[in-house]
Amino acid sequence: MDIAGQKSSLSWAVHISVLALVALWLFPTVGLLVSSFRTADQISTSGWWKAMFPSQQNLTLRADAPELQVQEGGLYVIEGRLFPPEKPAEISVWGISSRAINSYTAGDTAPLKKGGTITVQADGRYRMENTEPFSGRRGQRIFVTATTPPEFTLRNYQNVLFDPENAEGMAKAFINTLTVTIPATIIPIVIAAFAAYALAWMEFPGRALLIAVIVGLLVVPLQLALIPLLKLHNEIGIGKGYLGAWLAHTGFGLPLAIYLLRNYMVGLPRDIIENARVDGATEFQIFTKIILPLSFPALASFAIFQFLWTWNDLLVALVFLIDSTGDTTVMTKQIVELLGTRGGNWEILATSAFVSIAVPLMVFFAMQKYLVRGLLAGSVK
């Protein structure tokens, strides 16, 4: 770390602080992710941080009813399992009275009030024996303290994504979001690439001014564009819909696209371009055959930005896309609605949110290199 030898104590402090920082930053997301794999009951009875560990619970269970008893030799016997095989648990202590729920440990045999005995094993198997028939209508109550292993379910995702009956499902919104995102990512790249080339490698009066204007437009708040553009869209008959959203995203993404691509293209070696010009290549050929392939990293950077931005956008969708029928709703809007109507149903909220977060996260981890590169080039120095 430093050239001097004073490492060890400080370096431990560094490791621990970074670990704490990472944990702090990761915790909220993990909470939501874990919750999306739990049932509504589990979510509302214990915090998600307890879900990863086996949990100890006090349960009140019932043995089988006396009508199921069998005769073995001279004994009347009721035998069974307190836990179904697919949901195993481990009993530590148990009891047969609500006032003494921990009188016996697993494997003990206890006398029953109305005669006979009961034995309960750790895995929940029990055996009741009596010399006379068991009477009564309902089974014996057994109070157990059991440790259940962590339990997760995929049912939330099934409900949210694949249940066609579910009007609040995310399947349609997912498709709609994709429909908005892809054209809104590709079209600005094409337009911006040509403009960036002109601004980087062609001489013409007003070039410096244009670049300055684009740097200025980079920070113009979206809010300013809402009313005038909605008005414009209504006047020329686009109204609310995909076309409007695509156009709006294209317009709003252009300054960054042009800025990023120009900065990158300016850095390309002059010789290649001049040589091509001398060899008689037209500007159009130079652009498509040389500049575009060389600019791939910058194109990828912008594509990721624009993809994340359009996928995660709420405001543009609210204003330009979603009409009163709600047929074109996107995931962010759907989630906001759920926050209003299903504020307490965390199994639905967490799962829906994760469905929408998953795709950007995948893109993020797969293409982080380009994202970082773009950020470094994009912040005005």
Next chain:
Amino acid sequence: MHPALQGILTILVGVGGCVGYFYLSNQFLDKVLFPARGENAGRNINRANIVRPWLFLLPALLALGTYLAYPVVETLRLSLTERSTLPDGTTAYAWVGLDNYRQMLNQPKFWEALKNNAMWLAVVPALATGFGLLAAQLTDRLKWGNIAKSLIFMPMAISFVGAAVIFKLVYDMRPIEQEQIGILNALYLYFGGEAPIAWLTVPFWNNFFLMAVLVWIQTGFAMVILSAALRGIPEETIEAAIVDGANPFQVFFKIKVPQIKGTIMVVWTTITIVVLKVFDIVFAMTNGQWGTQVLANYMYDKLFRANDWGVGSASAMVIMLLVTPILVWNVRNARKEMK
């Protein structure tokens, strides 16, 4: 038509249209308008080269003009007019001067939004940049630093709405007799709190719980940029300081930070702009209730709930006004760099 199909068609039309336009217009320029042969070949080549940049720029300029430049002017105009529907169903815009601004300044909600925005501006860029700098410095030269960085950076990919859901779970409150499922209340009770708190409804402080969401998202951005800047510091300056007996803290605050001051400013201003436009977080988490209104959400309220275009435009102009100093600063820096 199915929207997905419509999407594919749009890509084809959009991309094909663009490429076709560029190709055909270049062909037209080179073959028909100013052909590079015959007696005027030289003059024609020059002329074509004067026109060509504008061919390349035209679609971008049209889009920028329509979607960014025109709205600025139009919003300014709308903020000075009052929209009304005439008896025959048409809409009319009447010039009202500064009435909308006056009306806005008389609304307590506007002042609340302005005051909250000021708090956001004071807190979020500072904290995000500070945490980012801390993370950048600590992870620098750490073996697992890249993994740590990528995890702190991750919230960048999460939407504001997604983050809102994530933090609503953190802030969740259950009645005292039930088990808490929000980690903040669970910790609060564990460390001796008396009763769980509905964090998002606590006046004044709830603003900070909303800000935490944006800090959480923006720290990664600050860290990435500052980390690159730290790497760019010449090694000799640090070595010299250590040889002179500087301790690690002195090296950091006296040698490193002054050298990356410019980058810190860039990060700070970039986050400032994000803060000025913050909308989704407030919209999804409190919708401006309990004293958490901010300008962008106030504006949305005026536009689409109150349907008052005049005051809505006026508040948009306020946001623009607040952004302007940074806009000028950016443009000036960019021009300096080009020279």
